[in-house]
Every structure is written in structure tokens, then in C-alpha cells.
Amino acid sequence: MGVQQDHHDILETLQIDPEFLVQQEHRPTLKYNDYKTAVGQHHVVPVIDLSPLTSKKKKKKEKKSSSGLESSSALTQQEHDAHSSIHNLVEQVGKACEEWGFFQVINHGVSLSLLEELETNAQSFFALPLQEKAKVRRTFENSLGYYDREHTKNVRDWKEVFDFATSGMLQLPADVGSEGKQVISHTNQWPENPSTLREVCENWSKAVEGLAFELLGLISQSLGLPATYFHKFWEPDDSNFIRMNYYPKCPMPNLTLGVTRHKDAGCLTVLVQDEVGGLQVRCKNGEWIGIRPQRDAFVVNVGDLFQVWSNDRYKSVEHRVVVNDNKPRFSFPLFFNPSPRTNVAPLPELLLCGDQVPLYRPYNWGEFMKTKKGSNFKNMGVENLQIYHFAINRDEKRGQVGTPPIL
Numbered sequence: 001m002g003v004q005q006d007h008h009d010i011l012e013t014l015q016i017d018p019e020f021l022v023q024q025e026h027r028p029t030l031k032y033n034d035y036k037t038a039v040g041q042h043h044v045v046p047v048i049d050l051s052p053l054t055s056k057k058k059k060k061k062e063k064k065s066s067s068g069l070e071s072s073s074a075l076t077q078q079e080h081d082a083h084s085s086i087h088n089l090v091e092q093v094g095k096a097c098e099e100w101g102f103f104q105v106i107n108h109g110v111s112l113s114l115l116e117e118l119e120t121n122a123q124s125f126f127a128l129p130l131q132e133k134a135k136v137r138r139t140f141e142n143s144l145g146y147y148d149r150e151h152t153k154n155v156r157d158w159k160e161v162f163d164f165a166t167s168g169m170l171q172l173p174a175d176v177g178s179e180g181k182q183v184i185s186h187t188n189q190w191p192e193n194p195s196t197l198r199e200v201c202e203n204w205s206k207a208v209e210g211l212a213f214e215l216l217g218l219i220s221q222s223l224g225l226p227a228t229y230f231h232k233f234w235e236p237d238d239s240n241f242i243r244m245n246y247y248p249k250c251p252m253p254n255l256t257l258g259v260t261r262h263k264d265a266g267c268l269t270v271l272v273q274d275e276v277g278g279l280q281v282r283c284k285n286g287e288w289i290g291i292r293p294q295r296d297a298f299v300v301n302v303g304d305l306f307q308v309w310s311n312d313r314y315k316s317v318e319h320r321v322v323v324n325d326n327k328p329r330f331s332f333p334l335f336f337n338p339s340p341r342t343n344v345a346p347l348p349e350l351l352l353c354g355d356q357v358p359l360y361r362p363y364n365w366g367e368f369m370k371t372k373k374g375s376n377f378k379n380m381g382v383e384n385l386q387i388y389h390f391a392i393n394r395d396e397k398r399g400q401v402g403t404p405p406i407l
């Protein structure tokens with residue numbers, strides 16, 4: 001049967017809107033009748049135990065409140081042990097970033113009861129009638145709130161989302177000619193119901209943001225930089241936002257995806273998923289593997305910003321979400337992103353030590369995010385903005401880099 005005929009037959013029997021139809025070569029290849037198989041067979045993404053970090057924080061607190069009666073030599077030994085376990089942690093994180101771009105973390109210090117509260121509230125919110133959810137619907141002018149028509153690579157995702165910024169707002173550059181405005185503020189919108197949603201989300205965001213800064217410190221050290229090196233990019237503001245993802249059951253999970261294959265454009269994604277599974281990562285051999293849901297773990301991945309900053313040492317890895325016809329799924333990623341004013345380019349500190357040439361031209365993160373958010377909003381019919389659009393080609397590298405184009 002020809003491709004044309006095949007496509008025609010599918011449309012004839014389709015139980016879903018064709019907007020959701022993933023191109024044949026990108027459809028999930030496993031059988032997805034049973035949601036458990038949707039997770040895949042392999043679960044080899046590294047799991048890293050963060051207890052050296054969490055116990056270091058605890059010890060610091062104890063030290064502050066202790067009367068200082070311990071002998072100084074005992075303290076020195078303890079400090080030495082702590083130092084070597086942090087060193088070991090940094091090595092594990094660096095290896096995972098270099099080899100996988102993805103890892104899970106356990107003993108991260110974020111409390112399970114916060115997660116349970118978030119899950120209960122998310123379930124209540126997404127169970128509301130559409131007209132209720134639509135009261136806080138995202139618009140082209142305000143990218144925060146509820147949305148059910150998100151597109152990835154111009155295919156509609158089988159999901160509903162609710163986005164909120166951890167600081168309450170995102171300040172993105174205005175379009176040219178926007179009544180002389182330089183920036184447009186996108187502000188959080190909170191639904192009336194569930195009435196606890198706002199408080200729970202704000203508590204969650206404080207806890208997960210704290211974890212993200214710790215992870216940023218570890219990644220920074222793994223690149224040979226001071227732990228706080230990257231913090232300046234989160235000043236005076238940032239563009240962190242959290243998404244509540246709801247993937248309803250899907251009658252045709254072999255033809256559609258919760259999120260089609262993509263790379264995250266930001267710096268780090270720190271995500272917690274429920275027990276259903278469906279997040280898959282593309283391995284170096286091209287195979288898709290599932291990330292095993294683990295109740296006490298966060299899934300962390302480095303995004304495009306780290307790929308550019310590290311000049312391709314840490315690659316942003318493709319991933320996708322498969323859905324199933326058996327159980328809805330929830331996930332809660334924090335997209336941990338710097339100030340929209342940040343100009344992103346390979347870091348001179350990292351180029352100097354490796355005697356390398358930069359592989360990317362500088363670009364402005366706020367402009368990039370604004371363009372990207374526009375293309376997630378609807379099918380633009382063309383491929384959306386990607387970092388490879390800023391890659392420097394070989395000829396340019398030989399002759400050195402010219403003036404970077406403005407986005």
C-alpha cells in the first residue's frame with residue numbers, strides 16, 4: 001500500500017482531529033495498547049543521589065546553631081569527607097550531562113507532601129469544565145495560564161497545560177511598533193477553583209527553584225567554573241516558569257504524541273512525573289528509551305542554552321512524550337531560564353581553556369523565547385527557531401566570525 005493510500009485510510013477511520021496526527025516517520029514505533037509498554041524497555045538514564053548536597057546544607061544549619069564544642073580536628077575530617085563526596089557528585093553530574101544530557105536525582109530535599117498537594121490541585125483544575133479553564137486561557141499577549149492547543153514542530157500536542165512564572169511574571173521584548181513599549185509583561189493568571197491552587201503552586205515553585213539553583217551550581221563546577229558562576233544570568237530578573245502538564249487518555253496513541261520530538265530551548269528542565277510513564281529520550285544510536293517513573297525522583301535535562309554556553313560539550317537531547325489509551329498522565333516541569341536580557345554565546349572561560357573557536361553566534365534569550373512562544377501557540381507552517389540557526393558554519397570559522405546578526 002502506497003503512503004498516499006495509507007494516509008487516506010487513516011483519515012477515514014480517524015477518531016481524533018487530524019491536527020494531532022504526527023508524520024509517519026515520527027510516530028511511536030512500539031505497541032502502545034498497554035500503557036506500561038509505553039515506558040519502553042530500557043531505563044538506563046543515570047540516577048544521581050544528591051544526599052551529599054542535602055546533608056551539607058543540613059550540617060551548615062547545625063553548625064550555625066551548635067555551641068562549637070566539637071574538636072576542630074573532628075570537624076576538619078568531616079569537612080574533608082563532605083568535600084570529597086561533593087566532588088564525586090560533580091563528577092557524576094558532568095558525566096551524565098556529557099553522555100546523556102538527561103539524569104534523575106533522588107534525595108533532592110523537596111518534600112513529598114508538597115508534590116501530593118500539587119497533584120491533587122492539578123487534578124481538580126484539569127477536571128473543571130472547559131469554559132471554567134478558559135477563564136484563565138493563555139493568549140498571544142499573555143503566554144501564562146491555561147492552554148489546550150499547544151503545537152510542537154507544527155503538530156498539535158495531545159495535552160492541556162497550565163503555565164505560571166515563578167516570580168509572578170515574564171517580561172518579554174515587545175514586538176516592533178508595540179506603541180513604543182520595550183517589554184511586555186506576561187502575568188500569572190489564577191483560577192477561582194481550586195482556591196488553593198495559587199498557594200500550592202507558589203510553595204512548589206520556591207522548593208523546586210531552590211533545587212534548580214543547586215543543580216546549576218553542580219553543573220557549573222563540572223565545567224570547571226565556580227558554583228555561583230551562572231547565578232548572575234538570573235539577575236535582576238529571570239524567565240523561570242512552571243508548567244502543569246495533563247495528558248488525557250488518547251484513543252489513537254500510535255498516531256499522536258503528548259509532545260512531539262523536541263529539545264528544550266532553555267537552560268535546565270527540572271521535572272517530576274507521575275507513575276504512568278511516557279517521557280522518552282532519543283539515545284545516541286537513534287533509539288527512543290523511556291525514563292522510568294520514580295516517585296522520589298526529579299528528571300533533569302540540560303537545554304539548548306547549556307549547549308551554546310558549553311560550546312557543544314553538553315548537548316541538549318531530543319525527547320518526546322507518548323500517550324496511551326488507558327491512563328491520563330501528569331507531569332510538572334520547571335523551565336529554569338535566565339533573564340530575558342541575557343545575550344547567549346559560548347562562554348569565553350570555556351573557550352580559553354580548550355583553545356576552541358565558538359560554534360554559535362550570540363543571540364538574545366528574550367527575543368528567542370518570544371519567537372518560540374509565538375510558534376508554540378499555533379501551526380506556523382514553517383519550522384520554528386532553533387539554535388542551529390545561530391551555528392557558525394565551517395567556512396566562517398576558518399575566516400573567524402563576522403558581526404553577529406541581530407535576531
Ligand SMILES: O=C(O)CCC(=O)C(=O)O
Nearest residue numbers: 245259264273279321331
Ligand atoms: O511531560 C513530560 O514528561 C515532558 C514534557 C516536555 O518535554 C516539555 O514540556 O518540554
Ligand SMILES: [Fe+2]
Nearest residue numbers: 262263264319
Ligand atoms: Fe521538553
